[in-house]
Amino acid sequence: MAQVLEFKLPDLGEGLTEAEIVRWLVEVGDVVAIDQPVVEVETAKAMVEVPCPYGGVVTARFGEEGTELPVGAPLLTVAVGASERASGSAASPSSSSSSSPSSSPSSGKGSGSGAESSGGSGNVLVGYGTGAPAARRRRIRPDRLDRAVAEARVSGAPVVEAQVVEAPVAEVLVAEAPVSNGPVPVVSPLVRRLARQHDIDLRRLAGSGPDGLILRADVDRAIRTAEETAAATARAAQAPDRSRAKSSTPSAAVAAAPNGAAAAVVAERIPLRGVRGAVADKLSRSRTEIPDATCWVDADATELMAVRAAMNAATGPSAGPKVSVLALLARICTAALARFPELNATVDTEAREIVRLPGVHLGFAAQTERGLVVPVVRDAHTRNAESIGAEIARLTELARTGKLSPAQLTGGTFTLNNYGVFGVDGSTPIINHPEAAMLGVGRIMPKPWVHQGELAVRQVVQLSLTFDHRVCDGGTAGGFLRYVADCVEQPAVLLRTL
Known part of the structure; x- marks a missing residue:
């Protein structure tokens, strides 16, 4: 029997009443082990990783990165007891029938042994910042996960500080093993966040830190380069219309300016939080x-x-x-x-x-x-x-x-x-x-x-x-x-x- 449990933002101590989601460490459909960190949050005191007390398949996440949540608000839901079913469904029928005994789930090796050592999970998770593209992820059939959720609804088994909730019916992604190029050498979560905010692909950057570590200066340099490239493209596009630009009014010039230039005249508002x-x-x-x-x-x-x-x-x-x-x-x-x-x-x-x-x-x-x-x-x-x-x-x-x-x-x-x-x-x-x-x-x-x-x-x-x-x-x-x-x-x- 599977049961879907809700994990809420715990009390982080020191009188803290809220926290901001900085980075999710798991995706919907990932298999998590007990006490595995699932989200990185920033409080008024520090940045901490929050572990999940349940092991199973992540069925939902609540809140996007940058969202502030009060203590006690739902963070995610986990289908407990559905991890083997979810991981087994990641393989197609043809591949499972032709797999060797060493990799068969019933053989006690491969994914089966992984399930024993990690709370029922045979999947190798792709962490944040790794080089695995989204195209290499495989989809789980929704009916497999829905079946586990349906069992959870009718089981009625009592669970301390947890409740049965309805799982999403959307397709769930489970990542394959990471590609050979390994994780991106970034230590600071702020560097990762800055890169995400400006659509900078960290895999394309050459770090200037020790052992190729990507520093904030590297990301700032990439942002400036992208802005200069965008500005040069805009100037080139406006070159044929110089005569019309000379006769245009100031308001028309602002309207004709590229998005970056138009946004520059608007005051930036930065939330005082964290x-x-x-x-x-x-x-x-x-x-x-x-x-x-x-x-x-x-x-x-x-x-x-x-x-x-x-x-x-x-x-x-x-x-x-x-x-x-x-x-x-x-x-x-x-x-x-x-x-x-x-x-x-x-x-x-x-x-x-x-x-x-x-x-x-x-x-x-x-x-x-x-x-x-x-x-x-x-x-x-x-x-x-x-x-x-x-x-x-x-x-x-x-x-x-x-x-x-x-x-x-x-x-x-x-x-x-x-x-x-x-x-x-x-x-x-x-x-x-x-x-x-x-x-x-x-x-x-x-x-x-x-x-x-x-x-x-x-x-x-x-x-x-x-x-x-x-x-x-x-x-x-x-x-x-x-x-x-x-x-x-x-x-x-x-x-x-x-």
Whole structure:
């Protein structure tokens, strides 16, 4: 007996109530195993793959890519118990009668063994971005799938958190084994999405990344080339009508322009949702609720850079991984927060209380293709510079590939913002609500500086501290910033707290 079960968008945690469908990982008619990822969704916190708790044949999908669904909304339906019938129907009667025993479903090998190892499926699925053209897909006779659905309707077997639904009567596609050229070398889901939006065939692109990896720059280049080709074609088509174009009115010129040119005069509307929407909400709330103030100071980072170079040049058994400047600054911040705990706090507006937090969960701003995210280094106050650096590197890689979990993006108590990587000297950052402060770091560059009474060229950096004036006054904020600057100028000061 087969039964068609409905799988709904599950609760993704962290108070998330909706998610946007970024990419479907299965098609209608595909055979899925239990706990196989079926869809990739983007929430306000991260991009995650959602596994299906049922195994069987996908009979329907709800929502196109780019659609936002609330938690509890139907995602897809699965015909449980119909996977063998569906996979067996993929072969024609003539091919099944002439197949060898090794590939016969009744022989226990070939598709039969695949069914045992993957929840009844003998099909090899073609994943997203592979080189298998649609022409190589075979169709299942609809009456085979309808028979399984009919059995599900009359079975009446109870299933927890599932319901019997009506399956579509349209023909269902099952993919053959992938062709020899294999999957397209693309890691970022955003690159795939960008290519789909502009009808770019990834199989025709030569990636500029490691091992031929297709990067966003490659897709952007292909989009520009396509636009230039379209514009050149349009100009060539308009060449015979130059005389008429000269005498036409502006409105007529716009009407005669190609679709791309006409669309250019229309303002583009970009929905504030997903990560971009979450950032917008948090920044707006910060500006609305927090009475912030900013102080800044220039510091001579020459000694800090020399200490870092010496640490990374060490050899032998005691030598560890390379330590970044950001890791050293993060360690300095944890030492400063131990001296000035007022800034490792939050404000409970309803209770009108300042809540000083016992541990430092250090967030750091990271710019990715999906926008600005702030991964959090847990218990940074218990880590040394080497441990903090390793965790920053790990979280940064997850951020770039869109694999950060919601838990890795929440719970921060203080944020370090290194905007110097963008080539700017200073900024007045917005506090990451509900935290109480953020330290901004500009670029480190050679500047004239008075050192030991003489003018010299030194490595200078601007440090800025934006703080919530409700949790402390300028004296505390200034003391925190001065301590950070002193550690940058004289790293030996930090040894007192190690």
